[in-house]
Amino acid sequence: MRTLLSPITIGNTTFKNRIVISPMCQYSATDGFANDWHLVHLGSRATGGAGLVMQEATAVSPEGRITYADAGLWKNEQCEKWRQIVAFLHSQGARAGIQLAHAGRKASCEVPWKGGQQIAPDVPNGWQTYSASELPFKAGQAAPAALDKAGIQQVVDDFTAAAIRAVETGYDVIEIHAAHGYLLHQFYSPLSNHRTDEYGGSFENRIRLLLTVVKAVRRVWEREKPLFVRISATDWTEGGWSIEDSIRLAAVLKEAGVDLIDTSSGGNVAVAGIPVTPGYQVDFAAQIRKQTGILTGAVGLITTPEQAADIIQKGQADLVLIARQSLRDPNFPLHAAQALGADIHWPVQYERAKPKR
Known part of the structure; x- marks a missing residue:
């Protein structure tokens, strides 16, 4: 029986639950x-009972960062701390995932708690951004440079190199970030892509x-290991990317070896x-799953165990x-088990606090 807390196997990887x-x-x-903040942040979600802990958007190049304080995997030395974190997640029975990303025209920003505004290229902590076309995300921002053929190939190479490092670091899942108005979304949405060439x-x-990025990553990521893609199912804007486009895209990605569509929306306008x-x-996740047969993940204001369980039981998505x-x-998964009347493993160090059924 499909339940929120039942295991699921994707490729050669079994997840202990669907959270x-x-x-x-x-x-x-x-x-x-990365540093000890990331170890504690991600590690606490593993001790909290999640089946898969997905690492934050991790830039495949310095210019692909949203802010100067983003996580990265563009050089080998960055793997060491991530390797420690992955090992801890595994020790708690969780699977470890990494989301590989390039922010495109939404890069070169200040951190959110300092305003989050874009930083100009000629200012400290700022750099030139890149996109499909020379269209800034907001009026008044510096225009991105439109990627030429060499730049596009460099993006593909950067994703490939980061995927190879992900293999060496020991991740169980790679997710390619193609949502929220970042570079890959900027290419597939007609609102941000005004190119006249083959792209x-x-x-x-x-x-x-x-x-191209998906195929390149799949070549270096073992075929049986789970590969996810996060998309924005709609731009929520007339004339933009639509759920019908997403269904069509999901079918193409499934054929290319993608196992699951992580279904978000918006961010490009x-x-x-x-x-x-x-x-x-x-x-959106339900429609993509029904129309293409690909596995989907549901995300977005899912806040209660009952809500999450209902999504799985209705077959609207395979992961929440x-x-x-x-x-x-x-500790949401531990509390979900209590609320749903299920019994799941608690860390032995915390067992004395486990509620009695």
């Missing part, structure tokens, strides 16, 4: 290097970079009418990703 800690940027790295115009051309309500993105609720409650 995933969604990638959440901590903006706490130095030159891409612009038609649907097939606009998804070309994402598909500075002002969009997004109806943010509990579970507002779940139906918990984000901000996990920041409020690192």
Whole structure:
């Protein structure tokens, strides 16, 4: 029986339950290097009972960072601390995932608690951004440089090199970040891609970079190891990317070896009418799953055990990703088990606090 707390096997990897800690940027790295904050942040979600703990958006190049304090995997030396973190997650029975990312035109920003504004290229902690076209995300921002053929190839090479480092670091899952208005989303959305070459115009051309990255990563990531892609299922803007486009894309990605679509939305338009309500993105995951047969993950204002369990039981998604609720409650899976009348493993150090059934 499919339940929130039942195991699921994807490829050669079994997850002890269907609760995933969604990638959440901590903006706490130095030159891409992780530190003890990341160990405690991710480690506490593993002791809290999650089946998969997904590391935050991790830049494949320095210019691919959202902020100067983003996590990175663009050089070998960065693997050491991540390797320690992965080992701890495994010791707690959790699987470890990494989200590989390039922010494109939404890069070169200040950290959120200092305003989050974009930093100009000629200012300390700022750099030139890149995108599909020379269209800034917001009026008044410095325009990104449109990637030429060499730049596009460099992006593919950077994702490939980061995936190789992910293999060496010991991750169980790679997720390619193609959502929230970051570089790969900027290419597939007609709102941010005004190119006239083979990377612009038609649907097939606009998804070309994402598909090329997926195929390149799959070549270095063992075929039986889970490969996820996070997409924005809609731009929530007329004339933009739509759920129909996402269904079509999901079928293509499935054929290319992607195992699961992590289904988010928005982020590519500075002002969009997004109806943010509990579970507002779940139906997108359900539609993609039904129409293509690919596994999906649901994310977005999923805050209670009952809500998460209902998504799985109804077959709307195969995994449920918990984000901000996990920041409020690192032990969400343990509390979910109590609320749903299930019995799951607690860390032996915490067993004396385990509620009696």
